[in-house]
Amino acid sequence: MAALLLLLSAVGMAVALTLPTIWYQTIGYPEEVFSILGGIRALWQDGTPVLSVVVFAFSIVLPLFKLVVSGCVAIRGAATARSASMLRWLHAAGRWSTLDFWVVGLFVSAVQLGVTRSETRPGIHLFMLAMIAGILATRILAGALPAAAPPRSTWAPPRNPALGRAVHLASILCLAVAPPLLLLSVEKGILLKHDLSLASAVAERAGDGEWWLALGLVTWMLLVPAARALAAGIGHWSAGPPGRRVFRLERELSRWSMLDVLLLALFIVTSKLDDLATIELGAGASALAGAAIFGALDSALLRQRGRSASGANDVSG
Numbered sequence: 114m115a116a117l118l119l120l121l122s123a124v125g126m127a128v129a130l131t132l133p134t135i136w137y138q139t140i141g142y143p144e145e146v147f148s149i150l151g152g153i154r155a156l157w158q159d160g161t162p163v164l165s166v167v168v169f170a171f172s173i174v175l176p177l178f179k180l181v182v183s184g185c186v187a188i189r190g191a192a193t194a195r196s197a198s199m200l201r202w203l204h205a206a207g208r209w210s211t212l213d214f215w216v217v218g219l220f221v222s223a224v225q226l227g228v229t230r231s232e233t234r235p236g237i238h239l240f241m242l243a244m245i246a247g248i249l250a251t252r253i254l255a256g257a258l259p260a261a262a263p264p265r266s267t268w269a270p271p272r273n274p275a276l277g278r279a280v281h282l283a284s285i286l287c288l289a290v291a292p293p294l295l296l297l298s299v300e301k302g303i304l305l306k307h308d309l310s311l312a313s314a315v316a317e318r319a320g321d322g323e324w325w326l327a328l329g330l331v332t333w334m335l336l337v338p339a340a341r342a343l344a345a346g347i348g349h350w351s352a353g354p355p356g357r358r359v360f361r362l363e364r365e366l367s368r369w370s371m372l373d374v375l376l377l378a379l380f381i382v383t384s385k386l387d388d389l390a391t392i393e394l395g396a397g398a399s400a401l402a403g404a405a406i407f408g409a410l411d412s413a414l415l416r417q418r419g420r421s422a423s424g425a426n427d428v429s430g
Contacts, residue, residue, distance in 0.1 A: 116187045118250035123180050125243030130173075132236030135217050139229045148236060149173075149213055156381075159388065164381050172213040172240075176247055179203045179210070183251050197255075204255045207248035208333075208371050214241040215371070215378035218326045222314040223297060223382060226305045226390070238325045248369075277349045277414040284411045285342050287403035292335065295395025297379070299386060310397050311335075333371040338408060341366035348415045360415065367412045372405040 130149050138144035147155060149172060156165035182199055217237045224231040292312040300306045311334060318327040344363035379401075383392045 115183070115250045115253040118246045118253070119180060119183055119187060122176075122243045122247035122250060123184075125239050125246065126176060126180075129236045129240035129243055132239065133234040134213075134237035134240065135221065135231060136234055137224065137229075137231045146234070149240060152213070152217070156385065159385065161384050164384055167377075168213055168216065168381065171209045175203075175206065176210045176244060179207065179247055179251060183247070183254055186254050187250075200251060201255050204248070204251040205368055207244075207251055208368065208374055210244045210247065211241060211371060212374055212378055213237070214244070214329070215375050216381050218318070218330065219314070219375075219378050219382045220385065221323075221326070222317060223299050223307065223309055223386060224389075225307050225317070226299065226301050229301070229305075229389070232321070233323055233326060241325070241329065252365075274349070274418075277411070277418060280407055280411050280414055281342070281345055281349045284404055284407035285346075287400045287407055288335075288338055288342060291397050291400035291404055294397035294400055296397040296401070297383065297395060298393045299390050300393075301390040305390075308395075310395075311401070333369065334375055337366055338370045338372055338404065341370050341408065342411070345411050345415050348418060349411075363412065363415055367408070370408065372401060372408065376402055376405055 132148065133146045134149055134152065135147045136144060137147070153165050153169050153172070156162075156168060182196060182203060186196055186200055214237055217233060221231045221233050293310055296309050296311055296314070298306065298308050311330065315327045315330045318324075318330070341363055344359055344366060347359050348363060376398075379394075379398060383394065386392050
């Protein structure tokens with residue numbers, strides 16, 4: 114199964130790089146169509162070489178490197194200690210390979226000013242499917258690796274459960290208030306203005322028939338982080354030792370939550386749009402940043418709690 118997913122990921126990525134990913138036009142100017150590589154080149158030519166390198170590293174280099182490592186493990190049928198460690202790291206970092214999808218999605222959602230329009234093209238959706246196939250493949254391969262034997266220990270209550278619970282509540286609050294709040298405001302001239310929130314982005318993409326993008330925003334920006342918070346809540350608020358499955362579920366969901374990836378994509382989009390319009394970030398961006406930061410801290414504190422339970426290596430590995 115992993116080999117098939119790796120093949121689909123490799124073929125999908127190769128085809129996606131040749132297909133158009135975004136269409137863009139301002140009235141009075143010729144339309145522009147970009148591919149993934151064309152978008153990276155445009156960032157470089159627009160005077161943002163650092164962002165161009167970042168997108169290239171996450172969207173091209175990381176997926177290719179992951180395919181090579183995963184392919185070697187799948188072909189050999191076994192992994193050395195070094196490749197096993199690398200494979201686990203690649204699985205944890207896999208969500209960053211979807212960065213270009215979120216850059217395109219936010220750009221298309223933001224650039225709707227009447228005189229300026231933008232739409233996604235099939236290449237970006239195929240690219241996202243290829244990235245998901247690659248993440249699933251590394252998950253299957255990493256899950257098949259032998260796990261270290263858990264140490265013999267007895268569970269002890271955490272020294273400061275109040276801290277973990279406070280951080281957990283903060284992550285839930287930020288996540289709950291983020292969708293309806295203003296994410297960014299795009300203004301061009303006096304009359305043209307577009308206010309965008311996460312909720313309105315989902316509604317607009319669905320209204321324009323771009324269901325893949327709308328579904329992706331709902332799933333990886335709302336549902337998965339909410340499910341992770343629920344699993345973390347069971348771990349933080351239980352009186353006794355939470356089951357090992359709770360820690361494993363929270364860890365896996367945190368690897369699929371893409372709030373931090375969306376924040377980087379938001380930064381890239383605002384930098385890109387800065388030459389086209391006046392951009393202002395709103396309270397929704399701060400709430401998303403809080404949800405990402407508190408969510409990461411929440412996961413770290415939960416793993417710390419889990420280390421005092423039997424089977425700590427399974428929790429922290």
